[in-house]
Structures are given as C-alpha cells and as structure tokens.
Amino acid sequence: MSDLVRPYGDTTGDGMVQVSFTLPLPHDKRAEGAALQLAKKMGMDPALLVHAKAMGPDFTFFVVYGSVTHLVDLREVTVVEREYPLLTAKEVNAAVKRRLRRKLVVVGACIGTDAHTVGIDAILNIKGFAGEKGLEYYREIRVVNLGAQVLVPDLVERARAERADAVLVSQVVTQKDAHVHNTTAMSAAFREAYPAGQVPLLVVGGPRFEEGSASALGVDRIFGRGTTPGEVASYLVDALITRREAGSRADRRSA
Amino acid sequence: MSVERATLRLAGLSGADHEKVPWVNHLVTAVRGQVGLEHGVVLPVWDALRRGEAETLGMLAQKSASGSIRFEVPEGRAATTAARAGRTAVARGIRTIDRQRAVRDRLIRRHGDPRQRPWIYLIVATGDIMEDIPQAQAAAREGADIIAVIRSTGQSLLDYVPEGATREGFAGTYATQENFRLMRAALDETSRELGRYIRLTNYASGLCMPEIATLAGLERLDMMLNDSMYGILFRDINPIRTFVDQRFSRQIHARAGIIINTGEDNYLTTADAVEAAHTVTVSQLLNEYFAKEAGLEDWQLGLGHAFEINPDLPDSFRLELAHALLARQLFPDAPLKWMPPTKHMTGDVFRGYLLDGFFNLAGAMTGQGILLVGMMTEAVVTPFLSDRDLALQNVRYVLSAAGGLTEDFHPPRDGFIQTRARAVLDDAVRLLETIADDTRGRGSAYPQPLLAAIADGTFGLMRRPPTAGKGLEGVCRKAPGYVNPAIDLLESGPAGVTSSRTTQGRSAR
Numbered sequence: 095m096s097d098l099v100r101p102y103g104d105t106t107g108d109g110m111v112q113v114s115f116t117l118p119l120p121h122d123k124r125a126e127g128a129a130l131q132l133a134k135k136m137g138m139d140p141a142l143l144v145h146a147k148a149m150g151p152d153f154t155f156f157v158v159y160g161s162v163t164h165l166v167d168l169r170e171v172t173v174v175e176r177e178y179p180l181l182t183a184k185e186v187n188a189a190v191k192r193r194l195r196r197k198l199v200v201v202g203a204c205i206g207t208d209a210h211t212v213g214i215d216a217i218l219n220i221k222g223f224a225g226e227k228g229l230e231y232y233r234e235i236r237v238v239n240l241g242a243q244v245l246v247p248d249l250v251e252r253a254r255a256e257r258a259d260a261v262l263v264s265q266v267v268t269q270k271d272a273h274v275h276n277t278t279a280m281s282a283a284f285r286e287a288y289p290a291g292q293v294p295l296l297v298v299g300g301p302r303f304e305e306g307s308a309s310a311l312g313v314d315r316i317f318g319r320g321t322t323p324g325e326v327a328s329y330l331v332d333a334l335i336t337r338r339e340a341g342s343r344a345d346r347r348s349a
Numbered sequence: 350m351s352v353e354r355a356t357l358r359l360a361g362l363s364g365a366d367h368e369k370v371p372w373v374n375h376l377v378t379a380v381r382g383q384v385g386l387e388h389g390v391v392l393p394v395w396d397a398l399r400r401g402e403a404e405t406l407g408m409l410a411q412k413s414a415s416g417s418i419r420f421e422v423p424e425g426r427a428a429t430t431a432a433r434a435g436r437t438a439v440a441r442g443i444r445t446i447d448r449q450r451a452v453r454d455r456l457i458r459r460h461g462d463p464r465q466r467p468w469i470y471l472i473v474a475t476g477d478i479m480e481d482i483p484q485a486q487a488a489a490r491e492g493a494d495i496i497a498v499i500r501s502t503g504q505s506l507l508d509y510v511p512e513g514a515t516r517e518g519f520a521g522t523y524a525t526q527e528n529f530r531l532m533r534a535a536l537d538e539t540s541r542e543l544g545r546y547i548r549l550t551n552y553a554s555g556l557c558m559p560e561i562a563t564l565a566g567l568e569r570l571d572m573m574l575n576d577s578m579y580g581i582l583f584r585d586i587n588p589i590r591t592f593v594d595q596r597f598s599r600q601i602h603a604r605a606g607i608i609i610n611t612g613e614d615n616y617l618t619t620a621d622a623v624e625a626a627h628t629v630t631v632s633q634l635l636n637e638y639f640a641k642e643a644g645l646e647d648w649q650l651g652l653g654h655a656f657e658i659n660p661d662l663p664d665s666f667r668l669e670l671a672h673a674l675l676a677r678q679l680f681p682d683a684p685l686k687w688m689p690p691t692k693h694m695t696g697d698v699f700r701g702y703l704l705d706g707f708f709n710l711a712g713a714m715t716g717q718g719i720l721l722v723g724m725m726t727e728a729v730v731t732p733f734l735s736d737r738d739l740a741l742q743n744v745r746y747v748l749s750a751a752g753g754l755t756e757d758f759h760p761p762r763d764g765f766i767q768t769r770a771r772a773v774l775d776d777a778v779r780l781l782e783t784i785a786d787d788t789r790g791r792g793s794a795y796p797q798p799l800l801a802a803i804a805d806g807t808f809g810l811m812r813r814p815p816t817a818g819k820g821l822e823g824v825c826r827k828a829p830g831y832v833n834p835a836i837d838l839l840e841s842g843p844a845g846v847t848s849s850r851t852t853q854g855r856s857a858r
Contacts, residue, residue, distance in 0.1 A: 115734045147738075150487055152759065155735045206503075212692075241585060241811075243506055273518055319696075 097168045107162040111138065116155050123147035129156040137162045138228070154312045174305045178332030186327045190234035195336050197236045199296075201227055202262040203244035206276035211242045212216055213264035215253070217323050226322045246280050250287045258294045259334050262326070265300040273302050274311065281312030290333075295328070295333055316325055350591075350823030351508075352597045353377050353390040355559035356835040358567075359442030360435065362406050363526065365512040372410035373560070374509045379413035387828035391435035392470040396423040419700035428830070436834035443604065443838050446566040450606040453546075456537070460546040463494040463749055467687065467712055467720035469741070470550070474499035474731065476518030478528045482487070482535045483614055489539045489547045492741045495572060495719065496530060497550035505555025505584055506819060510564065515723065520731075524551050524561055529568035547571055547818055550610070553598045554837040556590075556820045562598035566605035572651065572719075573602060576638040578632065581803060582811050583615055587818035588803050589795075592639075599643030606667055610644065610719070611636040614688040616656035616808075622657040626672050627776035628808065629654050633676060635799075635845040636729075644839070647682035651719050655688035657710040664765065666707055671769035676762070679774075687712045689723025697733075701725035709747035716755040720744065728809065744755050755791065780807070 103110025113136070119125040126146050133141035139161030145157035145239045180190065188199045202214045216223035218239045220230045230237045238256050240249065255262050263280060265273035277298050284293050299317040315329060354373040365371040382391045390514075394409065402418050403409035412418050422562040423431050463469070471493035473484045485496040501518035504511075514531060522528060529551065537546045548571035553562040556582070564574050577595050580586035602609055613629040620628070622715050632653045634734045654676050660663045678684055689708045694701045707721035712720045722740045732740075760766035784802040795801070795815045806812040 116733065149734060149738045150490060153734055155738060212618065233518065243503065243584070 097153075099161060099166045099168065100164075103161075103209050109163070110159065111162050112157065112159045114155065116153050116159045118152060119154055120151060121154040122147060126152045126156075129154075129158060133158045133160055137164045139163055143208075168315070171234055177236060178329050179230070181328040182325065183227065183324070183327070186232055186331050187234040188234075189331045192294065193339065194234075197234055198260070198330065198334065199236045199238070199256055199258045200260050201238045201240065201241040201256055201258040202260060202264070203249050204264050204266070205246055205249060205280055206265070206272060210266035211264070213266045214239065214262060217262065217264075217299065217321070223322055226324045228323045229327060231323075232327060235330075246276075246283045249280065250283050253294055254287065260295040260297060260330055262299045263296070265298065273300055277303075277311045277313060285312065289344070294320040295330070297328075297329070323327050350381075350820075350824075351594055352556050352833070352836075353380075353386060354557075355563040355597060356389070356391060356439060356621065356833055357394070357410075358560055359742070359835050360406060360438035361442060362410055362679055364376050364407070365466065366411075367514055367723070371509050371512060372407065372414070374534050375414040376410040378848050379416070379418065380420050383450060384422050386825045387609075388422045388832050389827075389833045391439070391612040391832050391834060392431050392830075393420055395421040395431040395435040395438070396421065396427060399427070411680070416494050428584060428832075429712055432832045432834065435832070439834045440838060442563070442567065443609075446601070446605045449569040452586070452603075453571065453606060456540065457546045460540045460544055461846065462489070463545060463778075465752060467717045468494040468684075469498060470495040470686070470742055471737065471741075472497045472499055472519045472721070472723045474518075476501065476522055477516040478514050478522055478531055478598075479516060481522055482532060484813050485532065486535060489536065489543060489663070489739060491738060492745060493547070494545070494723070495548040495550055496536060497572075497574075497607075498522050498524075498528070498531075500552050505552075505580065505586075508556045508820065508823070510560050512556050524564075525569060526564045527705070528553045529564055529570060529573040547809075548608075550574070553609075555584065556586060556594075556823070558591075558594040559597040559601070562601040562607075565607060567756065568792045569605075570607060572608040572610055573598075574601060574612065575609040575761055576615075576632075578655075578803070578808065579612040579615060579637050582808050583612075583619075585811075585813065585818050587814055587821040587824060588800055590818070590820045590824045592730065593824070595639065596643050597836065597839075599645055600836070601639055602649065603644035604839055605644070606649075608649045608651050608684065609640060610651040610686045611653045613653040614657070614691075617655050617657035618692050622655075622659070623662070623668060626668075627780060628775045630675065630773060630777035631780050633680065634777070637680065647680075648684065650680065650683035651686040652676065652680055652683050653686045653688060654712060655693050656690050656704075656723075660690075660693055660704055667712070668769060669707075669763050670715060670760070671766040672773060673711050673717065673854045674766065675770040676772055677715050678770075684718025684732065685777070686721065687717035688721045689727070691727050694723075694725075694727040694729075696729050698729070701727060702739070702743065706747060707742050708750055711753045713747055714754045714758045783807070 099110040101109055101111050117128055118126060119128060126143055130141050130143055141158050141160035143158055147155045150245050202218045204211050204214055211276045217228055218230055218237050228237050240252060265276060281296055282294060297315045298313050298315040301319040301322060303316045305318060354377050356688040357373045357376060362373050377390055380393050383394050397418055397420055398409060403412050469492055471488045473481050473482050481498055481659045488496060489610055497519035501521040501523050504523055511525050513525060514527045514852060515525055535550055536549055540547045551570055552566060554573045554575040562573060583586045613632045616625050616628045616632060636652055638648060656669050663740050669759040690704050702725040705725060706724055706802045721746055724736050724740050726736045727731055784807060785798055787798040787801045800815045804812060
C-alpha cells in the first residue's frame, strides 16, 4: 500500500468528499457563490453545490460534494496505540489472584456538576457495555461506584478509606472545558492527600478528552469514546501488576 | 425547607444580597436557627413583623441576615394574628398565579394552540439567556410549539435559586425568575408574530423544586419537568424531602394550569429499554397517582416515555410501538411526552437521522401528545442551527405523511404488539404488588412500603434509604401547630379560576 492516500468516492484516487455547513447569509446567488468559495479554500476542486436551503431569513444551509486536492501521508500520522495486552475476564481475575494476592479495589465517580453516569456505569456496572460485562462482574475486582456529582474531597476520602488501587473518573457532559478543570483539580487533590508514590492509579474517561493529554492533566491514563470494560480491566492489570512487578525487579537489580 | 422558602416567595419576598444569597434563604435560615422550622416560617415571621421588628418582609429578611431579629413561635391570639397576616400576604402571590393563568387562557384564545398533535417540543441551551432568546424565537418560527430551556448542570443540587439574568451556565442556562420573565416576554412577542401560542418549559426538580415551581407560576411558564422520584433515584436527593417538595410543586402546578412532564426516559437510558420497559409503566402510574393526589388533572399530565431500544435488536420498532401504545391506552386523556433516542445515537449522524425518523413515526402512529424533537447530532455536539432545521423537517415530513395513521393503526389482539404490551403491563403490575407487599418497613420510623422499595433498590438498582441523601438536613417533622397558608390555600382549591383549560386541553387532542 502506498503511503499517500486520497478519499474514495466510487473510484480509486477520485478524492471525493461531502461537507455540509451553514453560512450566515440570506439564500441567493451570492450565498451560493460564497459556499463554493469556502469549498475551494477547503481544498475541494472542482466543488459541486448539490443543495442549498434557506434557514430563516438570515442563514443558508449547503451540501457540497467535490474532489479534494489534499493528499494524506500515512508516514506523518501519529496515534496512541494500546500499550497493554488485552486480557479476558478470566485472565484478569487470574492475574489479580495470583500476582496481587488480594482483591483489586476500584473507586469510580462522576465529579463536578456532571450528572451523566452513563460512562462510569458502562465500565463499572455488571450490565457493562458493548456486550462486555462491567468491572463489578470481575470476581477479583472490588468496585465502589460513588455515582454522580461527587465532590473531589469526598472522592479522595472514600478512595483512602477503601484503600483504592485505582480511581476511575468519568466526565461526559462538559462545557467550557469543565472536564479539564475538574480533572486537574481531582489529580491535584490526590497528590496533596497521598504521600508521593502512593497515589492510586488515576484514570479518567469521557468523549471530550484529548488522547495524549494525560500527563498535562496529572492522571495516568485517559480513555475515550467507545472504551469497553475489558480494555479498562486489562489496563489496570498492566499498570498495577505487570508494570509494578517489572519496576520492582528493575529496582532489585539496580540495588 | 424549600417549601418554606417558596411560601415566602409567594408572599412577595425576592432578591438576594450582594453575594447573591437570596433573602428567602437568609430568612428561613435565621428562623430555623432560633426557633426551628417545625411550626413553619409563617408564624415566627409575621409575628416578628407584628412586634415591629421590621417594617416590611424585605427589611425583616435583611435584618435577620445580620442576626438582629429575635424570632419566637407565637401562641394563642398572637398566633392567630400572625397566621392571618401571613395568609393575606401569601394569598397575593396565589392571586398573581391565578392572574397569570387567566392571561395564558386569553393568549391561547387569541393566538390559538398548535394546529397539529403532537406538539413539537424543542430544547435550547446555550448557558446565556441573551443567546437563548433569539435561538428560541428562531426555533418557534421554524415550527416548534414548545421551547424548553435546559438548566445548567448542577443547578438541581444548589440549595438556592440564583438571581437575575444569567449569561454563564454549563450545558444549560440557570433557572431564575428574571430569566423566566425575559424568555416568556420574548415568546409572547413571537406568539403574536406567528399567531400560535408558544409554550415555555423549564425544570422543577432538585433541591429547590417548590421554589422553581412557584416562580414558574408567577412568571407564566406553561410546562415544567416534574417527576415524583427522579431526584431520589438519579440525583440522590433525600426521599422524604423529594416527596414533600414534589407535592407542593404539583399543587402549585395544578393551580397555575401548568402541564407537568415526567422523567421516565431516565429509566431507559440507565437500564436496558426492553428489560426495564415495565419500570416506565410503574413510574407513570406512580407519577399519575401523586399528580392527581396534588390536584393535577389529566390534561396536565405529560407522562414521559422514550424510544431507547437498541436498534440492532430484531423487531425493535415493533417493541417500541408496543410500549408507546401501551402508555397511550393506559392514559387516554394525558398528553404523553414522547422522547427521542439518545443512548443508541452513535455519532453516525446519517443513521441517527433515520432513527429519529422512526421515532417520529412511532409518535405519529400512537398519537403521542408532546414530541421532543430528536437531533441527529445527539451525543456529538450541541445542535447546530442546521441540525435543528433538519430535525424539524424530519418531524414535519413524518407528521404530514403519516400523522393520520393513529386512525388506522389497530394491531390485532393476539399479534406481536398487543402481546408484548400485555407482558409489560403484567410485569408492571407484579412490580407494584411487590412494592405494596413490602412490609419490612412496618413498625419503623418509615413504614411506607414505597420508601422501603426505594431503599432496597427496586427502582433502577439504586438504593436510596429515607435516612440519607442530599438535602436531608432541610427536612423536619411538622409540629401539631404547623402553619403554612400556601398549602391551605392550594388545598382549598382554585376559587374563581375557571376550568376552561380542561375543555380546551381535551378538544386540542
């Protein structure tokens, strides 16, 4: 496969895309011209205006098809690849039982004003998500789900009381970057409350987090849209067991 | 606690201090601190006024904030005088509510109700009331009959009502008296322009449910989201507080001619829509019971349900039709509120548009009363102007193409749809029987079987004991001498209010 690709309409290399947008203009010939100009500036050439409709007196909605002149260079694409092996529920239970030799404790919550527990529930509740059972289903994981609108100090206190290995926080509905502020406040509170090196694993999830911003937010891992409970469980085993074992082996060697 | 504050709001106490703490909060807190709330605030407050501690209710509240008022619970003749003075003040607020109801009736006569059923319900939510207004007006021009202003996330857990026009909110706009007034005035203008009365909706839920309901009555909102158990289950608000608050709210709504919308959609977004179908029916029955008990009439019951079955299931649309038809037939005189898919909107906007089309079709076929317009960009972004326009086109197409199908749609008695509806109803009845037979609470401080059921996680798997939950500190047991003229006036029924809305509500169906 070539490293250079173009969008595919119905023929290899045709570069066809479709876009729709609204311009704050009344619908007339000039507005249609403006839409085509925008399409051209977006790299669509030739651009075909297939639909234009007035939405009230001051706006017009457009659908434009066209061939983009841009090429995608796959060598310049960077993504965060999954850095841990995916385990089955059985393997997760076995790893916790054999190698941690106690139950793994997970405390979960929606913090801030977010009342949408759908994310945290999808990961924690037995019901689960996408056909996978949630963490409550794992025999060797003890789940404490605090639900919605939990205050950060309460979360920290509960995490300490339960001796949490990991804290899972979900932020679904957010505006004006509330998810970022809430998360940094949460990670700061944990660092303040625990001695260095003993902070539980901090994991946040939600559709609006940027991949790769974990360290900026002060957390260990970010999970995005479509994450399944199995992925989270596998990650917990990797981060809390596999990597710590590797870490302590390395410590012994260097000592 | 919020019932007491709502009573003071009816008596005309409004405004807040420089830190935006409302005067009603100051006054109720001060009374509570000195003499407790067991007798209500009316006796100590109007007794203090009689003793000349302050000249007006407003000044009394301000002085009480600085701790310079001495409150006591009056007895004998002093109590009678205080109660009478309080009643006169509160009656003025109730008269305002009556007046607003009459204004609504007049405007509906002048501009008319929507020409079609279901009424089209659209949400605006920018966080800024000044942005909301043009958006709401544009939505009405595009065909919306009802505008709902979503509240800022988190308002339900504020133990006070914010003041003034607000321009900052999170995923919604704060419910305040001033925001209510501004939006209602703007929609009155648009109603005039369009020749169709545009209804305004907000949320009477959370810790300030009674106060928000009161403000809605005073400012002529037309519909309020108001569920009897939502706060308990989904917001972890104390069950006793919720039941007390929802009763007062519903009495206000009944008096104000407000249509309530209940929140059964929440059961389906947190649980599986097929497995949990009967919990919707149970909740509708409970909501109906509590609504009637508080004086609401059938035309005021916008009982909720939603199109949330996984579209990948075989026969999912037939199941949806069965559930929708069941609700329709159980509550023939209620304007049911039909809510669009959210859980299975994946971000694939094209598929979402089709799903919304089927949702609209189910609404048309089963004669729903209020149709919340689904957005294909649900779960992606707050709707673009174009999303709203496309969504309304979808609704208009389906209603004009298939709006009359209710007439033809009579699934056979032993067919899939009727059988499924009967199964759901059976499950619902069984669950209600289980709740009614729950005797574990007997002999305890909370013997009510419903409270026991809520405590042990019968609903939505959430356990909410009556001794826990947010807002518990605002609950107290009434003393024998408790006085609240608002409740007395609301219970004595709407003197002088015509019941014209009843007949209008019916004929519009």
